Amino acid sequence: MKQKTRSAASQWKLADLHLHTPASSDYQEPQVGYLDVLQRSEARGLDIIAFTDHNTLAGYRRMREEIEQYELLERLGRLANEEKARLTEYRRLLTKILVLPGFEFTATFGFHILAIFPPEKTARELEHLLLTLRVPSHLIDSGSSTVGATADVLSAYQLIDESGGLVMAAHANSSNGVAMRGFSFGGQTKIAFTQSEHLHALEVTDLDQKGRRSSAGFFDGTKPEYPRRMHVVQGSDAHRLRPDPGNKKNLGIGDRATQLLLQDTTFQAMKELFLSHDFARARPYWPVSDTQLDFIQQAREAGPTIVQGFHASMAIRGGELHDVITDVCALANTNGGTLYVGLSGDPKDPVLGVPNPNKAVDQLQREIAKKITPPINCQVDTQETKGRTVIRVLVPKGDDPPYAVDDNKIYVREEAETGLAVRDEIVQLVLRGKPRAAERAAPAAAEPAEAPALAAAAAPPRTGVEIVGSEERGAIRYFTLRDLRNGNLVKNVTRDSARRLWHYAISQHVALPQDPIKAVVMWQGELGLLREQKRREGRRFDLVQRSDTGVRFYYGVTEDGIHGEWKRLVKTDAE
Numbered sequence: 309m310k311q312k313t314r315s316a317a318s319q320w321k322l323a324d325l326h327l328h329t330p331a332s333s334d335y336q337e338p339q340v341g342y343l344d345v346l347q348r349s350e351a352r353g354l355d356i357i358a359f360t361d362h363n364t365l366a367g368y369r370r371m372r373e374e375i376e377q378y379e380l381l382e383r384l385g386r387l388a389n390e391e392k393a394r395l396t397e398y399r400r401l402l403t404k405i406l407v408l409p410g411f412e413f414t415a416t417f418g419f420h421i422l423a424i425f426p427p428e429k430t431a432r433e434l435e436h437l438l439l440t441l442r443v444p445s446h447l448i449d450s451g452s453s454t455v456g457a458t459a460d461v462l463s464a465y466q467l468i469d470e471s472g473g474l475v476m477a478a479h480a481n482s483s484n485g486v487a488m489r490g491f492s493f494g495g496q497t498k499i500a501f502t503q504s505e506h507l508h509a510l511e512v513t514d515l516d517q518k519g520r521r522s523s524a525g526f527f528d529g530t531k532p533e534y535p536r537r538m539h540v541v542q543g544s545d546a547h548r549l550r551p552d553p554g555n556k557k558n559l560g561i562g563d564r565a566t567q568l569l570l571q572d573t574t575f576q577a578m579k580e581l582f583l584s585h586d587f588a589r590a591r592p593y594w595p596v597s598d599t600q601l602d603f604i605q606q607a608r609e610a611g612p613t614i615v616q617g618f619h620a621s622m623a624i625r626g627g628e629l630h631d632v633i634t635d636v637c638a639l640a641n642t643n644g645g646t647l648y649v650g651l652s653g654d655p656k657d658p659v660l661g662v663p664n665p666n667k668a669v670d671q672l673q674r675e676i677a678k679k680i681t682p683p684i685n686c687q688v689d690t691q692e693t694k695g696r697t698v699i700r701v702l703v704p705k706g707d708d709p710p711y712a713v714d715d716n717k718i719y720v721r722e723e724a725e726t727g728l729a730v731r732d733e734i735v736q737l738v739l740r741g742k743p744r745a746a747e748r749a750a751p752a753a754a755e756p757a758e759a760p761a762l763a764a765a766a767a768p769p770r771t772g773v774e775i776v777g778s779e780e781r782g783a784i785r786y787f788t789l790r791d792l793r794n795g796n797l798v799k800n801v802t803r804d805s806a807r808r809l810w811h812y813a814i815s816q817h818v819a820l821p822q823d824p825i826k827a828v829v830m831w832q833g834e835l836g837l838l839r840e841q842k843r844r845e846g847r848r849f850d851l852v853q854r855s856d857t858g859v860r861f862y863y864g865v866t867e868d869g870i871h872g873e874w875k876r877l878v879k880t881d882a883e
Contacts, residue, residue: 321573322593323356324349324565325424326412326478326511326543331359331367332451336548336558342371343394345561346401348549352562352595355573358408358424360478362453363443368409369431374398406573409434412478413441413468414453415461419486419501420478422511422543423468426575437471453484461486465506474579477502479545480510481523499533508582509539513564515592518609529615531868532770532793535643537615539582541566542592567593585644585702586687604648604693604700608655611845612724614793615645618653620660622672622699632672633679634719635726636703637711640684641737642721644705648691650698654844661696668699676701681715682708710737722791723771723866724845727807732798765855766835768792768862771869772849773809775817775861787814792862792869813863816850824859828852832877840878849878 329345330338349357359368378395381387387395409431410424425434435448441459459467468475480487486501487510502510512523519525529537543566544559552558569589570577581589591601607616617635621628632649639645649672650662662668673688687702710718710729718729718737729737768774774790776797787801789810803814816838820827828836838850838861851862851874870880 318569318571320567321355321570322353322565323568324354324544324562325358326360326545327357328547329367332361348561354562356406358410360410360412360422361451362412363455364451365431365434366449415464418484419461420484421464422476422478424474461501465504469506475507476509476511478511481512503536509541511543515542530613541590565593567591585704612653614721614723617647619649620652622649637680637713638719638721638726639703640706640711641709644703647701659694659696662699665690665697679713709741725808736796766873769865769869772862772865773813809864835877
């Protein structure tokens with residue numbers, strides 16, 4: 309029996325993509341039937357659900373088998389009245405709710421991965437995939453989360469993705485999640501598990517929290533070691549129809565759901581959303597709340613970053629439109645991101661909005677196409693916040709850099725600042741745009757390995773700039789800086805030509821006393837704190853490190869760049 313596909317203008321659809329059924333061995337209400345699951349889903353207003361039992365398709369397969377049995381009896385004229393009523397109810401509900409097959413796979417180390425597929429996928433195909441993922445054949449129907457040595461996380465992501473599935477890291481920040489706290493696996497492993505190109509979204513349990521410690525804030529693309537912004541959603545992980553009155557952690561169907569802005573209620577439309585760079589088309593939903601997330605206000609609270617910026621206006625007179633265009637160019641050359649036009653980055657300021665928004669969108673699209681080369685495929689649309697219409701520009705990380713304004717002005721993004729690229733940065737952009745074979749042949753200056761060796765020493769911070777050295781040529785002092793986000797060296801920077809952060813670093817560095825060690829406010833082993841600044845977007849530090857080769861100075865380090873031994877020095881719990 310085919311489920312109905314509906315087409316319409318984009319609408320918010322309510323989805324719970326993590327539901328268990330009695331086919332999971334730990335289901336808490338074994339007397340529940342599959343029709344009960346659908347009826348409860350309807351009662352919670354859900355438009356899309358996924359059956360994701362532990363390492364099995366048994367739940368989805370049994371529901372389909374029940375329906376097929378009723379349909380066979382109907383064709384034979386042997387359908388009893390009660391069976392006819394159940395078949396009619398199944399048909400009604402499956403016309404109203406998109407039910408997707410899937411499973412919650414247990415990878416090595418016990419990490420859980422959600423695999424969700426279109427309804428056209430047969431149970432036989434997906435059970436074959438489970439066998440390929442090394443779920444033992446004798447456990448394929450058990451619905452157990454403990455199935456022995458299966459595939460590793462990255463192999464599972466790839467196999468599920470290449471099989472046409474939607475891949476989500478289940479409750480990523482919590483127990484059995486790939487980003488859970490307290491699990492002793494290396495940082496590079498966590499990066500790989502949450503940044504893989506085969507991973508489409510992270511399912512988390514803390515979307516009701518704000519701030520830098522929340523999962524949504526952590527995976528927003530601003531962290532230097534986590535540059536890929538991830539879609540972050542929530543699901544109920546329901547093992548029962550209704551919440552457990554004796555344990556609030558045992559949620560029922562739809563108790564923790566996600567709204568998705570879709571044009572069609574189909575698997576294909578949903579997967580297209582998770583493949584897109586539009587992170588405003590998914591938002592958390594809680595039935596007890598009448599107010600939904602204003603993602604623009606949430607963005608303003610985070611403030612300008614390396615992946616987002618704000619412009620109160622795009623007027624031609626005054627240069628505001630030019631500033632928007634340069635930001636588009638800079639984001640494309642750096643890590644992509646989002647721009648908002650019609651409001652400042654201060655959440656306390658009133659939202660101004662954009663007059664004639666449709667005309668403004670057309671104008672901005674023309675200017676981007678006219679001014680930026682090579683072409684960059686941006687999405688420009690309008691959004692509502694605080695009763696005003698603003699413009700949003702989604703800028704992808706370009707795959708053909710460097711991008712230039714007016715053919716010869718190349719801009720890059722450094723934290724929350726846009727500036728003209730210098731020679732060494734342009735070289736790095738050119739190398740990024742070449743095939744990988746050319747990258748492998750790149751000169752040593754492109755490699756972070758140029759940093760001085762620090763045997764058994766703390767690694768440098770991950771944001772800010774390092775003053776590597778300087779030399780006098782004529783009456784001018786030229787500095788060599790290292791971008792701590794990517795390790796790239798930038799040479800021949802003068803105090804007058806430097807961008808804001810570089811200018812700050814150089815100014816602070818030249819102001820140090822002749823014996824700079826005496827200027828350090830606090831030492832902890834080989835690490836030292838020069839100064840700390842408290843800013844609206846968080847703390848910023850100037851740091852110093854002693855090594856066998858001398859002293860290294862790091863300026864403008866944000867909390868995102870603090871890790872390892874540096875945490876104890878500056879007393880922060882940053883990741």
